[in-house]
Amino acid sequence: MSRFLVNLLIYSSVVLQVFCHEEGIYTRQYDENNFVDEIAKKHHFVMFYAPWCGHCLRLAPIWEQLAEMLNEDSSNITIAKVDCTTDAQVCSDQDITGYPTLKFFKVGTSDSVRFRGTRDLPTLTDFINEQLRQEDELSAGVVSSQESPLIELNKDNFDAVIEDGNTFIKFYAPWCGHCQKLAPTWLELAKAMELNEKITIAKVDCTEFRDICSTHDVKGYPTLLWFEDGQKNGKYTGDRSLVDLKNYVNRMIGGQVPEKSEPEPTKVTEDKFVTELTAKNFSDEIGIGLTFVEFYSPSCGHCKRLAPTWEQLGKKFQSEKAVKIGKIDCTTSVNRQFCNEQKIEGFPTLFLYKDGQQIGEYNGNRDIEDLSGFVTRHLWHEEL
Numbered sequence: 309m310s311r312f313l314v315n316l317l318i319y320s321s322v323v324l325q326v327f328c329h330e331e332g333i334y335t336r337q338y339d340e341n342n343f344v345d346e347i348a349k350k351h352h353f354v355m356f357y358a359p360w361c362g363h364c365l366r367l368a369p370i371w372e373q374l375a376e377m378l379n380e381d382s383s384n385i386t387i388a389k390v391d392c393t394t395d396a397q398v399c400s401d402q403d404i405t406g407y408p409t410l411k412f413f414k415v416g417t418s419d420s421v422r423f424r425g426t427r428d429l430p431t432l433t434d435f436i437n438e439q440l441r442q443e444d445e446l447s448a449g450v451v452s453s454q455e456s457p458l459i460e461l462n463k464d465n466f467d468a469v470i471e472d473g474n475t476f477i478k479f480y481a482p483w484c485g486h487c488q489k490l491a492p493t494w495l496e497l498a499k500a501m502e503l504n505e506k507i508t509i510a511k512v513d514c515t516e517f518r519d520i521c522s523t524h525d526v527k528g529y530p531t532l533l534w535f536e537d538g539q540k541n542g543k544y545t546g547d548r549s550l551v552d553l554k555n556y557v558n559r560m561i562g563g564q565v566p567e568k569s570e571p572e573p574t575k576v577t578e579d580k581f582v583t584e585l586t587a588k589n590f591s592d593e594i595g596i597g598l599t600f601v602e603f604y605s606p607s608c609g610h611c612k613r614l615a616p617t618w619e620q621l622g623k624k625f626q627s628e629k630a631v632k633i634g635k636i637d638c639t640t641s642v643n644r645q646f647c648n649e650q651k652i653e654g655f656p657t658l659f660l661y662k663d664g665q666q667i668g669e670y671n672g673n674r675d676i677e678d679l680s681g682f683v684t685r686h687l688w689h690e691e692l
Contacts, residue, residue, distance in 0.1 A: 333372060333375075333376075334372055334375035334376040334379050334387070335355075335371055335372055335375040335379070335387055335388060335389050336375070336379065336386055336387065336388040336389070337388070337389060337390075337391070338354070338388050338389070338390050338395075338398070339391075339394070339395045339398070340395045340397050340398050343390065343395075346386070346388070347388075347413045347415075348415065348416075349386075349415065350383075350384055350385060350386055350415050351384055351385040351386070351412070351413065351414060351415050351439070351440070352385065352386050352387075352388055352412070352413040352415075353374075353385060353386075353387050353388070353410065353411075353412050353413075353423075353432075353436060354387075354388045354389060354390060354410070354411050354412075354413065355367065355371050355388070355389040355390070355408050355409075355410050356389070356390050356392055356398075356399050356402065356404045356407065356408060356409040356410075356411070357389060357390070357391060357392065357407050357408045358391070358392055358393050358407045359391065359393060360393075361407040361408065363407065363408055363427075364407050364408045366427075367408055367427050370427065370428065370429055370432070371387065371389065373429060374387050374429060374432055374433070375387035377433075377483070377484075378436075378483050378485075380485040380486075381485070383483065383484070383485035383488070384415075384440075384483075384485075384488060385440070385483055392404055392407065402420070408427075409422065410422070410423035410427075410432075411423070412435070412436070412439050414439070421439060423435050430518075433481070433483070433515055434515060436483050437481070437482050437483065437513075437515040437516065440482045457495075457498040457499050457501070457502035457509065458494065458495050458498035458509055458510065458511060459498075459508055459509065459510040459511070460510070460511060460512075460513075461477065461510050461511065461517075461520070462512075462516075462517055462520075463517055463519065463520060466512070466517075466520055467538070469508060469510060470535040470538050471537070471538045472537060472538075473505075473506060473507070473508065473536075473537065474506055474507045474508070474535070474536050474560065474561055475507070475508045475509075475510055475534075475535040475536075476497075476507060476508070476509050476510070476532065476533075476534055476535075476544075476557060477510045477511065477512060477532070477533050477534075477535065478490065478494050478510070478511040478512070478530050478531075478532055479511075479512050479514050479524070479526040479529065479530060479531040479532075479533065480511060480512070480513065480514065480529050480530045480531075481513070481514050481515050482513065482515060483515075484529040484530065486529065486530060487529050487530045489548075490530055490548050493548060493549070493550050493553065494509070494511065494553075496550050497509055497550060497553050497554065497557070500550075500554060501554075501557060504561075506561040507557055507560075507561055514526060524540060531543070532544035534560055541644060541645075541648065542560065542638075542639075542644065542648070543653055543654065544556055544605075545605070545608060545654045545655050546605055546608040546609055546611075546655070547608075547609040552609075555606070556605070556639065559606070559639040559640065560639060560644070562641050581619055581622030581623040581626050581633065582618060582619055582622040582633050582635055583622075583632055583633065583634040583635075584634070584635065584636075585601065585634045585635060585636040586636065586640075586643055587636075587642055587643050587645070587646035588642070590636065590646065591664065593632065593634060594632070594634070594661040594664055595663065595664045596663060596664075597629070597630040597631060597632065597662070597663070598630060598631045598632070598661070598662055598683065598686055598687060599631075599632045599633075599634055599660070599661040599662075600621070600631070600632070600633050600634070600658065600659075600660050600661075600670075600679075600682075600683055601634045601635065601636060601658070601659050601660075601661065602614065602618055602634070602635040602636070602656050602657075602658055603636055603638050603647055603650065603652045603655065603656060603657040603658075603659065604636070604637060604638065604655050604656045605637070605638055605639050605655045606637060606639065608655040608656065610655065610656055611656045613674075614674050617674060617675065617676050617679065618633065618635065618679075620676050621633050621676060621679050621680060621683075624676070624680055625680075625683065628687070630687060631683060631687060638655065656674075657669070658670040658671075660682075660683075660686060662686070667686070668686070670682055
């Protein structure tokens with residue numbers, strides 16, 4: 309009997325540890341004091357559970373993973389849970405008779421939809437996506453049936469659309485908060501480029517067409533990729549404002565940059581301490597000594613913030629003949645392919661070269677002290 313009690317206590321301890329560990333990290337824990345008020349604020353997907361339930365224990369890490377993806381301030385859905393052993397009245401009101409029970413609550417209505425599928429992450433996200441898509445269709449009304457300049461890609465048309473010319477594609481998930489914020493801007497971008505035959509603006513729902521997104525190594529949402537004649541030719545990592553997106557498109561297709569970005573020539577003359585590199589002069593410029601190179605995009609917010617520090621770095625080493633500070637704009641038609649060959653996947657990327665060969669990538673803080681320290685350490689190594 310005593311052994312049974314010990315085992316029971318150990319089991320209870322494990323159960324409590326699992327649920328206590330999960331609680332309060334990403335999944336919202338509701339009770340009879342806040343359940344009704346909270347589900348009235350936005351869409352909710354709620355797990356009604358009992359801590360001793362084996363199926364609930366197996367679902368717990370998946371539910372937490374789902375919450376980690378979706379529980380952002382900008383998201384229109386919240387992942388939550390209710391412990392039916394401590395808040396029996398809430399569960400009784402929801403007709404909960406078994407555990408776990410998963411219900412989707414639509415904001416603004418008293419309706420709820422019970423989930424009855426396989427309790428794995430892909431199936432759960434598909435279910436959420438379906439509920440949100442139905443909501444979007446209802447709210448869109450007649451507008452959804454009208455022609456849109458924004459092309460929706462799927463497994464049947466993806467290859468055909470990207471085969472010729474330039475295509476700028478948003479890979480997204482309907483439940484992603486950042487995707488929801490970008491959606492109206494992306495539509496405006498498509499409208500702005502509608503009459504330009506050199507570019508197609510498109511989007512892919514990665515919850516519906518996972519194979520497409522997996523093929524193109526999409527690991528987060530939204531991911532914005534540029535395709536040229538069927539080949540991936542760039543990843544946009546800059547600010548997601550309409551102005552910055554339009555500027556990026558214009559640079560990629562070799563068009564005129566809008567007026568807001570025209571003061572750039574002045575910036576070039578000011579960069580007297582930083583060597584402007586291109587695909588044509590790159591090998592010659594980095595051939596001797598140490599060359600610290602910034603691969604950048606003019607529309608990239610992080611690059612803009614780095615610019616004055618990079619200039620300061622060039623000034624700091626201007627008298628050191630063995631060191632050169634350079635930069636290369638990866639968005640120009642001359643440099644795009646070269647940057648791809650250098651395996652540049654984001655901006656800014658900072659590579660250090662010695663006598664024409666890459667010897668390192670800088671991933672530290674982008675302040676003048678850390679950047680200059682990185683160069684100096686390699687310089688001392690060269691001199692020893």
